[in-house]
Amino acid sequence: MWDYTEKVKDHFLNPRNVGEIENADCMGEVGSLACGDALKLTLRLDEKKEKIVDAKFLTFGCASAIASSSALTEIIKGMTIDSAAKVTNQDIADYLGELPEQKMHCSVMGREALEAAIANLRTGKTGVVELEGRVVCTCFGVTETEIERVIKENSLTEVEQVTNYCKAGGGCGGCRGEIERILLRTNAAAKPTVKPSKPGRLTVMQKIKMIDETIAREIRPSLVQDGGDIELVDVEGSRVIVALRGACSSCPASPVTMKDFIQAKLREFVADDLVVEEEKQ
């Protein structure tokens, strides 16, 4: 049995603002019967169309989905559209005290419906959440954009967390490797590292030393976390030849993602003209 806070139980047993506003100013719809949860949010605005005066929801889903929807409507009632646009899934979870980790996707669903409703108001889009970008998880129809977003907004570091927040990876599991790489990429890009200023001209020895250090500091840790490893094989002019080991070497995405990631790091910290190549067996 889930460990729900009193607040979650209260919002499940006594949900606020259930229903559908007739002739609503805008609406947002997300999820489906097949997915196991869905939410339809309708909003009424003031005369100037700036402030939310009423919000109602209809939800199909588990207790935490219903509680999250109820919390969402309570949070945004009385808010201006501009402030509502800044509400995050974490705000919904915080309002409820806490959601079990595995149920965080319920709060994300709330945020998505709200966003769709705001887009419906501002751009005249239908309000039905559409998939944006490439679908990574076909089981649950989750795109790369959405995965990157939950990673950034909630500082996620593990595949399991991504599954908890947006369901991706929770079905056949076929997309978990891909999620792992998105994690790696997103977090590597986000990590604020103190950059040693790039030197001017380098001697060959200096260059090799710097490449080696950058690999050790910026690149290897993420690969090792993924069950792989990297070795510097040779440097010829601006060509950096590396060997990928372990999980990385058999990774189907390695030619693109890995190389791009390593090259970007080396260019950032060593020299702009470096080209990374994988050692040929």
Next chain:
Amino acid sequence: MKPIYLDNNATTRVADEVVEAMMPFFTEQYGNPSSMYALGGEAGHATRHAREQVAALLNCSPDEILFTSCGTESDNTSIHGVLEVAPAKRHLITSRVEHPAVRTTCRYFREQHGYALTELPVDAKGNLSLSELESSLRDDTALVSIMHANNETGVIFPLEEIAQIVKSHGVILHTDAVQTAGKLSLDMQKLPVDLLAISGHKLHAPKGIGALYVRRGTKLPPYLKGGHQESGKRAGTENVPYIVGFGKACELAMQNMEKENTSVKALRDKLQAGLLTGCQNAYVNGDETHRLPNTANISFEFIEGESILLLLDTLGVCASSGSACTSGSLEPSHVLRAMGVPFTRAHGSIRFSLSRYTTEDEVNVVIEKLPAIIERLRSMSPFGRK
């Protein structure tokens, strides 16, 4: 508030008679059956008696009964053991609707040891195709493991026919009979099954005790290695109090089997009929003729199982669901999916499983209160308002 417990396929209350039988073995007759003094002898005697009681339930010889810690251990012992003695045979057959104890173990052998694995499909009512079983048997098939009755839907597989097919090909047959032991008669003189797993806590003994029937002549190396307990077939000091309790529970199950198939079944039928009339868009999952007498799995469309369970819980009613939110994964029950139950129904499926302790009043409460819960959730659902 006394709970209305309708989740007996998950676990059962321990019978008072069982508790009573067990008690002396904690503080008075606490000896180790392997010891040489009288105290150990008493424990040894009690264990032998319990073995006879379990054997009586299965109509087999006591030396064909091996005590384990649970149904899962019995299943693991069987699968690991059979594959170990026939290393050249690299093929396994099971069904898509097995309990995880069998399903995960078979998949483990496929993934970690390269075995070929056939998972037989079921039809929309949850029935197995016997011709498909027959055609999937190979020369190198080491083991067929097929459950007797499904824990989620209660659908009973034709074990006798399955056994005939499998044995005519000379292949070892293992059956997880955790849900049928004590509910249906199991006569090992008539059923040519080699290995059969049963569990104590499904038939009013405590959790933490199980047994494995091993037909005489079946080679089965110990899964737990160590001492010579259980005639060298399972190491580890015998859990004497629980073994005694399990024996007693089997004896009671034999006495109550008639009741199980008449009065428990009648209550189940009443509950099912009451809910189908009381709620719209409700459907029974699983074959209604070949089904355990105590189980009803019903889908309520457009709403989600966990919500139903939590609202039932506020009334003290305990049941379970095949929805994603309660399965610990994000997908609904593998059993319902194997049957092709649409997701829209799988998410809203509720399993009620009764026992001889279920009363008519309890069933009436559920029939009376559940329709309002279903209505309430549907009025909140974007799909429920048509």
